[in-house]
Amino acid sequence: MALLQISEPGQSTAPHQHRYSAGIDLGTTNSLVASVRSGQAVILADINGEALLPSIVHYGTDRKLVGKAAQEMQLVDPLNSISSVKRLMGRGIEDVKQLGDVMPYIFITDKTSNVPRIQTATGNISAIEVSAEILKTLVLQAEQSLGDNLAGVVITVPAYFDDAQRQATRDAAKLANLNVFRLLNEPTAAAVAYGLDQKHDGVIAVYDLGGGTFDISILRMNKGVFEVLATGGDSALGGDDMDHAIGEWILAQANFQSVDARLSRQVLIASRAAKEKLTKQDRAKITIENDEQQWQGRIDRDQFDGLIQPLVKKTLMLCRRVLRDANLSKQDISEVVMVGGSTRVPLVNQMVAEFFQRDLMSELDPDRVVAIGAAIQADVLAGNKPDSEMLLLDVLPLSLGIETMGGLSEKIISRNTPIPVTRAQEFTTYKDGQTSMSIHVVQGERELISDCRSLARFELSGFPPMTAGAARIKVSYQVDADGLMSVRAEEKKSGVAADIVVKPSYGLSDREIEKMLRDSMDYARDDISARMLIEQQVAAKRVIEAIDAALVSDGDSLLSKPEFRKIKQARDKLQKEIPTACADKLKKSIRAMEKVSETYVARRMNASVKQALTGKQIDQVKI
Amino acid sequence: MQILDLKQSYFELFGLDLTFEIDLKRLSSAQQRLQAVYHPDRFVNASEQDKRLSVQQASWINEAFETLSKPVKRARYMLELSGLELNDESETTSDTAFLMEQIALREEIEECRTNADPLGCCDRIMDKLRSKADQFGSEFITNFAQGQLDDARISSRKMQFIQRILEQLIDFQLELEEG
Numbered sequence: 052m053a054l055l056q057i058s059e060p061g062q063s064t065a066p067h068q069h070r071y072s073a074g075i076d077l078g079t080t081n082s083l084v085a086s087v088r089s090g091q092a093v094i095l096a097d098i099n100g101e102a103l104l105p106s107i108v109h110y111g112t113d114r115k116l117v118g119k120a121a122q123e124m125q126l127v128d129p130l131n132s133i134s135s136v137k138r139l140m141g142r143g144i145e146d147v148k149q150l151g152d153v154m155p156y157i158f159i160t161d162k163t164s165n166v167p168r169i170q171t172a173t174g175n176i177s178a179i180e181v182s183a184e185i186l187k188t189l190v191l192q193a194e195q196s197l198g199d200n201l202a203g204v205v206i207t208v209p210a211y212f213d214d215a216q217r218q219a220t221r222d223a224a225k226l227a228n229l230n231v232f233r234l235l236n237e238p239t240a241a242a243v244a245y246g247l248d249q250k251h252d253g254v255i256a257v258y259d260l261g262g263g264t265f266d267i268s269i270l271r272m273n274k275g276v277f278e279v280l281a282t283g284g285d286s287a288l289g290g291d292d293m294d295h296a297i298g299e300w301i302l303a304q305a306n307f308q309s310v311d312a313r314l315s316r317q318v319l320i321a322s323r324a325a326k327e328k329l330t331k332q333d334r335a336k337i338t339i340e341n342d343e344q345q346w347q348g349r350i351d352r353d354q355f356d357g358l359i360q361p362l363v364k365k366t367l368m369l370c371r372r373v374l375r376d377a378n379l380s381k382q383d384i385s386e387v388v389m390v391g392g393s394t395r396v397p398l399v400n401q402m403v404a405e406f407f408q409r410d411l412m413s414e415l416d417p418d419r420v421v422a423i424g425a426a427i428q429a430d431v432l433a434g435n436k437p438d439s440e441m442l443l444l445d446v447l448p449l450s451l452g453i454e455t456m457g458g459l460s461e462k463i464i465s466r467n468t469p470i471p472v473t474r475a476q477e478f479t480t481y482k483d484g485q486t487s488m489s490i491h492v493v494q495g496e497r498e499l500i501s502d503c504r505s506l507a508r509f510e511l512s513g514f515p516p517m518t519a520g521a522a523r524i525k526v527s528y529q530v531d532a533d534g535l536m537s538v539r540a541e542e543k544k545s546g547v548a549a550d551i552v553v554k555p556s557y558g559l560s561d562r563e564i565e566k567m568l569r570d571s572m573d574y575a576r577d578d579i580s581a582r583m584l585i586e587q588q589v590a591a592k593r594v595i596e597a598i599d600a601a602l603v604s605d606g607d608s609l610l611s612k613p614e615f616r617k618i619k620q621a622r623d624k625l626q627k628e629i630p631t632a633c634a635d636k637l638k639k640s641i642r643a644m645e646k647v648s649e650t651y652v653a654r655r656m657n658a659s660v661k662q663a664l665t666g667k668q669i670d671q672v673k674i
Numbered sequence: 675m676q677i678l679d680l681k682q683s684y685f686e687l688f689g690l691d692l693t694f695e696i697d698l699k700r701l702s703s704a705q706q707r708l709q710a711v712y713h714p715d716r717f718v719n720a721s722e723q724d725k726r727l728s729v730q731q732a733s734w735i736n737e738a739f740e741t742l743s744k745p746v747k748r749a750r751y752m753l754e755l756s757g758l759e760l761n762d763e764s765e766t767t768s769d770t771a772f773l774m775e776q777i778a779l780r781e782e783i784e785e786c787r788t789n790a791d792p793l794g795c796c797d798r799i800m801d802k803l804r805s806k807a808d809q810f811g812s813e814f815i816t817n818f819a820q821g822q823l824d825d826a827r828i829s830s831r832k833m834q835f836i837q838r839i840l841e842q843l844i845d846f847q848l849e850l851e852e853g
Contacts, residue, residue, distance in 0.1 A: 177827050203718070232718045276706050373846055432718045442710050468740060471714060473733040531729055532714040 060353055065092060070202040072232070072433035073193045074240070074425025077182060077206055077220065079137040079263030079289060080392065082106045082329075083419060084189040085426035086197060087435070091420035092244070092426040096194040096421055098588070098630050103418065104192070107134040108184045117188040122186065128554035129155055129316040131171045135291060137176035138263045141215030143167065143557045155312040165557050179559060182223035190229060191585060198589040201231040205429040207421050209264040210236035211284030211448050214492045214506050214536050215557040221535065222559055228569055230430040233506075234533040238268035239443055240424030241390040244415060247272050252383035254280070254377075258403055258411075259421075260366060261391035263289040267370050269377040269384070271297045275440030281467045283373035283446050290326070290393035296358040297350065301337060305346035314341060329355050330395045340525050356398045363402045370406060376467055381407055383443055389413040390420055447530055451506075454491035458500045466496065470534060475527045477543075483519050487512035490526060505556035506536065511549035514542035524549070580634065587637040591629050594641055598622055598648060601655060601672065609654045675724050676711065678731050683755055684738035694749060694815050696742060706738045745807070746837050749814050749830040758823050772832060779803070779839055783846055796847045803843065807836045 057540040071528040072087045073095070074180040081103040094451055096102045101119065109121035115126060133156065141148065144160045147167045147207045157170040168175035186206075194200055207218050207230075217234055224231045236256035247255055252273055259266040265285040269275055298318045307314065313337065321337050328335035335350040387407045393399060416421070431439045446467045448572050452460035453476075464474050476487065489510050495503030514522060523543040530536050560566075598618065606615055621644045628640055678687070685692045688704040710716075712735060717728040725819045750760055771823045779799070786795035817826035 088731065188700070233715065273703075273706065276710075278706070355779060372848060375848060430751070432715060434719055440710070442706070442713060444713070446710060469736040471729045471733045472736050472740075474737075520720065529729070532732070 069435055071197050072151035072426075072429035072435075073190070073201050073204045074235075074420035074422050074427070074429045075186065075189055075204050075206045076240075077137065077185065077208075077223075077235070077424060078106055078421075079135050079261055079291065080106060080263075081418065082185050083422040084188055084193045085419070085422040087426050087430035088197070088631045092423045092430070094422060095193045097192045098195065101543050104185065105134070106137065106185055106190060107132055108181045109133075110173035110176055112172040115184065117184050125316060126320070127646055128314075129312050130157060131173075133171070133176065133181050135263055138179040138180040138291075139167070140182065140233065140288060141213065141217070141557050142178070146327065152503075155315055157368055159456075164559070165555060166563070167478040167601065168560055177559070179219050179223045180226060182220070186223060186227040186229060190227065193521060195429075195588060196587040198475070198593065201230075202433050203232040203429065205233050205235050205425045205432065206231055207237045207240050207259070207425045208232045209259070209284065209286055210238050210266045210268050210279070210282040210445075211264065211286050213286070213449050213504055214451075215494075215504065215555070216286060217534050218555070218558050222564055225564060232429055232555060234442070234535075235425050235428055236268065236279070236282070236445055237421045238266050238282070238390065239253075239270065239279060239445060240421045240428065242270050242277055242421045242424070243271070243427050243441070243443070244424035245388060245412065246386070247277075247386065254383055255386040255388060256370070256384045256407065257390060258366070258370070258389045258394065259390040260393040260399060261289050262393070263291050265289055265366050266370065269373055269374045269379065271592045273503060276442045276444065278444045279446045280379075281317050281373050281377035282446060283366070283376065284448075285369060288362065288569070289391075290396075292362055292391065293318055293326055294322040295356065295395070296326055296362070298356055299492070300350070300354075301339065301346070301348070304348055305339065305344075307344050307346070309648055314339075314344065317341060325350055326396070328353070330397060352397070359396070359398060363399055366399075367402060367406050370403075376586040384409070387411045388418050392418050414486055445532070445534070447472065447534060449494045449504075450496055451528060451530070451536060452491060452495075452503065453492050454500045459498055460493050460495070460500050461502050463492075464530065469654065470530045471532050473529045475525050478524045478526060479520050480517065480522045480524070484516040485519070485522070486514055486516050488524070491527070492536065492538065507556055508554040509538045509540075509556075510552040510554070512552075513550040514540075514547050515545045517544075584634040584637075587634045587641070588629050591625055591637055591641055594644055595622055595626055598644070601651070605655065605658065609658065610651060614651070618648050675727060676716070677727070678712070678734065680734060682765075683783055684751065687735070687738050687756060688742065690742070692705070692752070692755070694745075694752065694811065694818065696748070698743065700740065701742055705735065708735050719822075746830065746834045749811075749818075749826075749833060752818060753823060753827055753830060756818075756823055758827060760827070769828070772835075776835060776839070780842075783839075786846075792850050793847065794849070796843060799843060800840070803836055803840050807833060807840070810836060810848050 107121040109116040109124040325335040493503035691821040814829035
C-alpha cells in the first residue's frame with residue numbers, strides 16, 4: 052500500500068534481513084509459541100489474545116477443532132476430543148494398555164502398524180497426527196502475529212525423551228510441514244530463558260515438572276555455553292498424576308454406582324480445578340454433577356499433600372540419581388530453576404527447597420519459560436545473531452545398547468555422553484557365505500533386553516559372501532544433535548556398504564508418513580483458506596499501524612477535521628472487522644481504507660518531498 | 675567449513691601435553707572452543723554435506739573429550755598411542771594379591787547392608803577406593819614415564835577394576851538411600 056512506501060528521501064529502503072523463527076513448547080497440557088521480535092523474546096498470542104493453546108484436538112464427524120474449542124468439546128464428547136497425547140508419543144500398544152485408566156479413548160491396534168491409533172468420528176488417529184495439528188495451529192498463530200512466514204522452528208522435548216519419543220516429535224513436525232532447526236531439551240531451554248550463562252559461571256539444576264513429564268538436568272554455565280552434565284527424569288510423571296490421585300480419592304469418597312467415560316472425564320476436570328485452587332487456598336470445594344449422579348465434597352491442603360507426597364518423593368529420588376551421575380553433591384549447585392506448571396504446587400516447592408537446601412528460582416512464568424528459551428535458540432539458529440556466543444551442548448539421556456546372546460543388552464553409548472556422538476563396533480560372520488545380519492538396538496540402563504525399550508531392528512544385507520569369520524563388518528551408531536540415532540554398516544575388507552532396512556519398534560514407517568502426508572493434502576484446501584484469512588488480517592493490521600503512525604505525525608496539519616474523521620472511521624471499521632470478518636470482506640475493507648486515504652497519501656508525498664528539498668542546492672538532491 | 679585433521683591425537687586436538695596429569699579445566703574450555711566452531715548448531719542453514727561433516731567432526735571432538743576426561747580411558751588411550759594393542763576381553767590380571775583385595779572389597783560393601791550406619795560404612799569404603807585409584811594412577815604415571823608399557827597397562831587395568839567397584843558402590847548407595 053502506498054502509505055507504507057513513504058520513507059525519508061535519502062534513507063535506505065532496503066528491509067533489514069531478518070529471518071523469522073519460533074520456539075514451540077509442545078506440552079502435555081498446553082502448548083505455546085514464542086519468537087524474538089525486535090531483539091526481545093515474546094510469547095505470540097492468538098487473535099483473541101490467548102497465549103496458552105490447550106493441547107487438545109477434537110475430531111468430530113464434520114470438523115476438526117484445536118485448542119480451547121476442542122477443550123470445550125471434551126465434556127460433551129470426551130471420546131472424540133483427544134488430550135495429553137504427549138504421553139503417547141513414541142509409545143507402543145503395550146504401553147497404551149498400561150495407560151488404560153489414564154486415557155479414556157478407544158485404541159485401535161492392527162498388525163500393519165506399530166503405532167496405536169485412537170478411534171474418532173473422523174477416523175483412526177495417531178498421537179503423531181494430533182501433535183501435528185497442534186503444531187500447525189501454533190505456526191499459523193505465529194505467522195499471523197509476525198506477519199511473515201517462519202524460516203524454521205525449534206521444538207522442545209523433555210530431556211528424558213528416548214529416541215522413539217523424539218522421532219515421533221520429528222514425524223509430527225514433518226506432517227505439519229515444518230522446517231525444524233533443532234529439538235531442544237526443555238530444561239536447557241529454561242536455562243537459556245533465564246539468561247543464566249550471563250549471570251553465572253557455575254553449576255545449576257533445572258527441576259522441570261510438567262503436566263505429564265518430569266526432568267531434572269544439571270548444567271554448567273560458562274559465558275554463553277550451556278553444557279549439560281547429566282540429565283534424568285521420568286517421561287510419564289507429572290501434574291496429570293496429581294489429578295489422578297485426587298480423582299481416585301473422589302471416586303473412593305463418592306462411591307458412584309457406575310463410572311463411564313464422561314463421568315471419569317468430569318471427575319478429572321474437577322480434580323484439576325481442585326489442584327489449581329489448592330495452590331493458593333487451603334481448601335477446595337468439589338462438585339460433580341451430571342444427569343444421574345452427583346457428589347459434593349471438600350479437600351484440604353493437608354489431604355492433598357498426603358495424596359501427592361509419593362509423587363514428589365519420586366522426583367527427589369531422581370534428583371539424587373542425577374547428582375550422582377554428574378559426580379556432584381547438593382552443595383555444588385549454585386541455583387535451582389523451577390519450570391513447568393506443576394511447580395506451582397506448594398508442596399513441590401517446599402520439598403525441592405528442602406532437598407537442595409536453598410532458595411529456588413521461579414521469577415519467570417513456569418508455563419512460558421521453555422517457549423521463550425526455545426525462541427532465543429531459534430533466533431540464533433536462524434542466523435539472526437552471527438556474533439552470538441550462545442552454544443548449547445547436550446547429552447544422551449539414556450544408554451544405547453544392542454541385543455547380545457541370551458537376551459542381554461551390551462552398552463554401546465552410555466547415558467550422559469555428550470552428543471553428537473558416533474561409536475563403531477566390529478562384527479564378523481559365523482557362517483560361510485553369510486551376506487546379511489540383524490542388529491537389535493535398545494535404549495535403557497538395565498541388563499536384560501526385556502527391561503529396556505526396543506528402538507529398532509536394523510537388517511544389514513548386501514555384503515560380499517566370505518568364509519565364516521573372515522568378514523569384518525563395521526557398524527557405526529550415530530546420535531545427532533537432536534538425540535536421534537542412525538546406524539551405518541560396511542564390510543571393511545571389501546569396502547561395501549550394507550543396505551539397511553530399519554524396522555522401528557514404535558514409530559511410523561516411512562510409508563505410513565508418506566500416506567499421512569498425502570491424506571493431509573485433502574485438508575490442504577482448508578489450510579489455504581485459513582492462510583488467506585491470516586494474510587488479510589496481517590495486511591489489515593499493517594495498514595492500521597501505518598495510518599496510525601501517519602495521523603500522529605502529520606494528520607492534524609495535512610487534513611481538515613471532516614477528512615480526518617472520515618479516515619478515522621474507515622480505520623476503526625477495519626480494526627473491528629479483523630477478528631471476525633472473512634478474507635474477502637477484509638480485502639474489500641482494506642481497499643476502502645486505501646481509497647479514503649488516497650488524497651492524504653498524495654499530500655504526505657508532496658510534503659515530504661518539499662521538506663527534503665528545503666534549504667538544499669539543486670545539485671545536492673539525489674534523483 | 676574447516677576440516678579437522680583426524681590423524682592428530684586427542685591431546686594435540688585440545689592443545690594439551692601428552693601426559694596423564696592433564697588440566698581438566700583447560701580440556702573443558704578447549705572442548706567448548708572447538709564445539710563453538712564445529713557443532714551442528716553452527717550449520718543449521720548449511721548444505722546437507724556440511725551438515726553431515728559437522729556431525730562427524732563434532733562427534734569426533736566429543737569422543738576425544740570423553741576419552742581424555744575419564745582417567746581410565748585416558749590411560750588406555752595413552753597406551754594405544756604408544757603402539758600397544760589393547761583387548762579388553764582377553765586381558766586378565768594374574769596378580770593374586772590384587773584379586774584377593776578385590777574380593778575383600780566387594781564383601782566389605784555387602785557387609786554395609788547389615789551395618790548400623792550403612793551409609794557411613796559406604797562412605798568409608800568410598801574413601802578407600804578413591805585413594806586406591808590415586809595410587810594406581812601414580813603407578814601408571816611412573817611406569818609410563820619409564821617406558822614400562824606392560825607395567826603401565828597392568829596399572830591401567832587395576833584402575834579399571836577400581837572404577838567398576840566404585841560404580842557398583844554408587845549404585846548400592848542409591849539403593850540404600852531410596853530404601
